[in-house]
Amino acid sequence: xxxxxxxxxxYNSARIHFTGLIVYFQIGFPQRITLNNMEKMxxxxxxxxxxxxxxxxxxxxxxxDVETNKVNPLSAELSSAFFDLDKxxxxxxxxxxxxxxLLENDVAHKVNFSGNGFHLIVFLKLREYINKKRxxxxxxxxxxxxxxxxxENKLFGDLSRIRRLENTYNFKANRFCINLxxxxxxxxxxxxxxxxxxxxxxxxxxxxxxxDIGNFDRDMMFPNGNSNNGNGFIQPEIYINFGDLKxxxxxxxxxxxxxxxxxxRFYVILYLKQTGLNPYEEYTFLKEKWDKEKRNHHNKWFExxxxxxxxxxxxxxxxxxxxxxxxxxxxxxxxxxxxxKCTCQEINKLF
Ligand SMILES: [Zn+2]
Numbered sequence: 226x227x228x229x230x231x232x233x234x235x236y237n238s239a240r241i242h243f244t245g246l247i248v249y250f251q252i253g254f255p256q257r258i259t260l261n262n263m264e265k266m267x268x269x270x271x272x273x274x275x276x277x278x279x280x281x282x283x284x285x286x287x288x289x290d291v292e293t294n295k296v297n298p299l300s301a302e303l304s305s306a307f308f309d310l311d312k313x314x315x316x317x318x319x320x321x322x323x324x325x326x327l328l329e330n331d332v333a334h335k336v337n338f339s340g341n342g343f344h345l346i347v348f349l350k351l352r353e354y355i356n357k358k359r360x361x362x363x364x365x366x367x368x369x370x371x372x373x374x375x376x377e378n379k380l381f382g383d384l385s386r387i388r389r390l391e392n393t394y395n396f397k398a399n400r401f402c403i404n405l406x407x408x409x410x411x412x413x414x415x416x417x418x419x420x421x422x423x424x425x426x427x428x429x430x431x432x433x434x435x436x437d438i439g440n441f442d443r444d445m446m447f448p449n450g451n452s453n454n455g456n457g458f459i460q461p462e463i464y465i466n467f468g469d470l471k472x473x474x475x476x477x478x479x480x481x482x483x484x485x486x487x488x489x490r491f492y493v494i495l496y497l498k499q500t501g502l503n504p505y506e507e508y509t510f511l512k513e514k515w516d517k518e519k520r521n522h523h524n525k526w527f528e529x530x531x532x533x534x535x536x537x538x539x540x541x542x543x544x545x546x547x548x549x550x551x552x553x554x555x556x557x558x559x560x561x562x563x564x565x566k567c568t569c570q571e572i573n574k575l576f
Contacts, residue, residue: 232267232392235427249289249296253280253387259294270393279393283307283346283386298384303349303357306365306438307386309377311342317414319374320345322547324410324431326372333432336405338417340395343410344388344402345376350435354442358382363441367501373547392424404428441501470500470510473569475562480514485530487537490515492561494534494543495550499572504540511540549573 251257252266254277260266270279288300308323310316320336320343327334333348347368354360362382369376380386389395389402400421406429409420472480476496479489497507516531534540550572556562562569 248285248287248302249291250285251282251296251387252390253282254278255280255387257282257294257387259289259291259296261289261291270390274393278396279390280387281390283388284384296385299357301357301384302351303354303361303384303438304351305349306347306361306368307380307388308345308347308365308369308374309339309342309380309388310345310374311339312377313375315375316342319372319376321410323368323372323374324407327432328407331432331434332436333430333434335428335430336410337389337391337402338405338409338421339389339402340398340400340421343405346388348430348432348435350437352437352439354439356442358384360438360442363443363501364438367441367499370501370503370544371499371547371549373545391428395421401425407431470497472496473562473571474564474567475556475569479561482530485515487533487539488559489561490530490534490539491543492550492556492559494539495548496569496572498543499550504544507540 249259249261250266251259252269254273258269260269266281273279282296283305284301284303286296286298286300287302289296310320310323323345324334324336327347335346335348337344337346359382361384365376365381366378368374369378369381391402391404393402394400395402398421400418401424403421403425404427405417405420409417412420473496476493479485479493482489485493493511494507497510502510511534512531514531515534516529550569551559551561552573553562553570556569
């Protein structure tokens with residue numbers, strides 16, 4: 226086993242997330258130690274690198290105490306969102322998909338190989354939030370749902386998250402946790418594992434924009450508890466007030482249309498997916514719109530748009546793939562949205 230001395234890797238980017246206030250952070254062995262000093266951290270890491278797995282808090286905290294070894298999670302600087310991808314058969318493909326999506330949108334992020342799976346860290350613009358935890362939860366769940374990442378949902382909204390520190394040894398996997406370039410990530414998993422037999426010198430941050438997730442600072446849409454990964458209607462509880470959904474003209478029209486075409490139903494489903502609704506929530510919402518309301522106007526044998534949608538498994542179809550709500554030109558061609566003033570394109574403007 227090669228274990229070198231831990232040196233803080235060089236970043237390709239001078240992006241600074243600190244606000245200049247005193248910050249606290251934690252390292253874990255995995256029991257946590259609260260620190261406010263980088264030299265001390267490097268010393269501790271080096272003292273333990275040969276004997277222990279090493280973790281670092283994903284956030285810096287404004288409120289903490291080295292003596293009592295505590296930080297206040299609510300004082301976290303929300304400088305990034307962390308995604309853990311190691312579930313299922315597709316975690317490598319899912320990581321590549323997320324990296325590609327963030328590259329295309331020029332969003333700052335880095336990708337690490339933990340030794341077994343992948344860590345994706347999306348860098349965020351520092352700003353004020355009404356509710357930081359909720360915002361983080363909403364954003365993580367949204368990205369996971371939208372790209373169908375199947376990432377670990379237990380950590381959504383977790384302001385105390387620690388993650389494996391780059392260039393330290395993963396004793397269970399018998400290899401290092403390393404940062405990856407695009408080329409590294411595109412290699413076969415076995416090749417990446419080989420690469421992880423030693424630490425890497427650099428950490429590459431891709432993308433220029435620090436993502437502003439202020440949009441997600443609202444009560445919505447998502448039920449508490451575990452998210453589902455888009456495979457079915459497993460959510461028993463709903464906390465959504467559907468009345469809070471501000472829907473653009475074309476979506477409202479399609480919701481109240483007389484007979485809604487397959488493609489129109491599909492666009493509505495995609496739009497709602499991007500607002501953050503999960504399949505179960507969509508099911509409930511669309512039943513209200515396309516079944517109950519219409520049934521009132523027809524006899525009970527009438528086959529509603531909702532029933533068509535269910536028979537054609539349109540919700541599953543939309544959620545099990547990476548479709549995004551189409552652009553203006555496409556919607557115009559389809560005759561779905563011909564109103565110049567319609568706000569439906571806002572949904573694609575997050576990035
Ligand atoms: Zn529209």
